[in-house]
Amino acid sequence: MLSLPVAAAAAGDDVLVVDIGTADNARVEALKHGDGVRWWLELGDRLVVGGDREPMLSLAGKRDLLGELSAVAPGDLALRARGCAEHAGDAGTLIARGGRWELRRFAAGEAKPAFVTDAHGGWRAFTPNTVISRQYRLEGIAPAAADPTIQPIVDAIDTQRWFADVTTLASWDRSSYGTTSLTAARDWIGTQFAGLGLAVTKPTFSMPGTSGTITRSNVVGTWTGTDLPNEWVVVGGHYDSRNQTASSTTNTPGAEDNATGCAGVIEMARALVPNRPRRSVVFMCYAGEEQSLYGSKAHVAELQANGDLAKVRSVVIMDMIGYSANNVLNADYETYATHSAYMNKFAAAAATYVPALQVTLSTNPFGSDHMPYLGAGKPTVLAIESDYDVYPHYHKSTDLPANIGPNAQAMGGAILKTNVAVLADETGTTAQPAVTDRIFEDGFE
Template sequence: MGEERLRRHVRTLAAGIGERHVRRPHALHAAAAYIRGELESLGYAVAPQAYEAYGVRCENLEVTIPGSSRAGEIVLAGAHYDTVEGSPGADDNASGVAGLIEIARLLRDARPQRTVKLVAFVNEESPFFRSGAMGSAVYARAARRRGDDIRLMLSLEMLGCYREEPGSQAYPPLLRWFYPERGNFIAFVSNLRSRRALAAFTRAFRAASDFPAERLAAPALVPGISWSDQLSFWRAGYPALMVTDTAFYRYPHYHQATDTPERLRYPEMARVVQGLARALQALGAGS
């Protein structure tokens, strides 16, 4: 079952390997090796993009599902595999990486018109966030130099927390009047320039899944809107959005030592990931 595969990936990354960042390079490299091995076991050729940060070799890991009639157009999904110091990072962001690997499994036999790329990014967290040394920033700059036509980038950022208690969902000021009070949905979030891509992806997800989904296009200054790898693609001029359980607006263990695998809700996570894969397949088909 999908939920058991997701659970295994999260446990391996968060419990088996633990916190993973440049100050624990052996763990960062172990996480990269695990992701590479899982993708290769699905039949993919993994292309590393290596660079050095703080004297440590760091890698983004990319797989490609070639397009046919519209191969020059790219739909990309990515998730960062590093953590902050002091946290095993089950939800942030082993859940996103687990989702990426499962999406790769679900799409391995796809024959899209557009090219689909799946990328595991390094170095999203501090001290790299908002810097040119973020893995996603390195990737997005290289894509822009190549002239890649990225039609949509999805940042998979925390996919595992779902809550049914009334009042379990918080929001930035004013937004609580417009969105649900229970944290039982997946959120799609973008800046204002990416709002058309956001609307198109939300439609595709809702057509593919009955899991509750909410969308928000807002200025990047709203707290949390830009807090992941989508920021790197915005800066490179690409449309991008974040797929998230809303992090600290719902999950009290964000960036804590208590962000552990048993706190996640794998049945809901599996439904979300299946919907994401189907939506990506629809967009890859040119929808």
């Protein structure tokens, strides 16, 4: 059991941290509303309950108890977005983490950081009886059967090819403050799109540089839908990178962050485009993400300026999809509550096509290229592996393909297969029959 610091006697509640990773919905609800419980917070596979110790202990049981504290007032608590180490230090004491958020406790007299609710996450006030994120559970219901017109598209995802592209991208320094290597990576992405028959553009945008305004480019590969060309689905991920020095233009391989997501955009195009989607698909790789989502902001602004925003049916963004700390594959999917039905499609697709993938869902999004699209009101989901914040090479010059670890292809493949199953449905894509020179088995033509 995790040993958490116990405060000196003071007014407040006893607090338990309970593992609900294998709990069904009935048990989770019982833990939330059982005897002695005055408040709760759900964080993915963790449930934090506050109230009277003994009845809560009796309900939780020793097996699932991860830690306990005493004399905790809800006002002592705050939530911090995970992975925002550049924006906020380790203030307070960690109580629990899950679904891209941490619950932290502040001692009496310890100043809390300013609460922000912007696209970068930061800190948020604690609200009792809140689901920050939840595990996707199928209880007594078999996953939907695989669609025979979609399964071949899922099977077309080639994890070795994807990881080879990760390796290629990581061979360039892709800091948005740089030029030569960033341009080489940009042009290589465009070549991959062109090879699939996509219309390639490289729209420019302005962003702050280290000594004035600079111009950088997104890379766009567009498939025009066969039947519904004015209904668009956007598939995106940033191609820029950084290391521990935000302004560095060398030693920025960015394999996990975010060659994995950018290569994933290319791999999904390879699986979808040969099957001739009915709707248009905009495959995008952004620059300027690490500085403040400049590339995706520019695309949304362009959609608005051209009157094309209404054409966008849905968006999926991939950021850091390759690392798993062990062979248990976990992924976080997030959006705003108004788009939960769209997000739930990804969880259902995982259950059907990639049952080894454990999915956590959150309606508290932050911190990547999904945020500008959400701000514009479009159904948008971010896919990210769940261990990104414990990846030891995050934002370092050691973020190399070899350091993503032995589970990279399994982890990336699980997310890509889940996403392409949903995108096949979103874009009206069905597997095309294999091309053959034989017309009839008996040779009759």
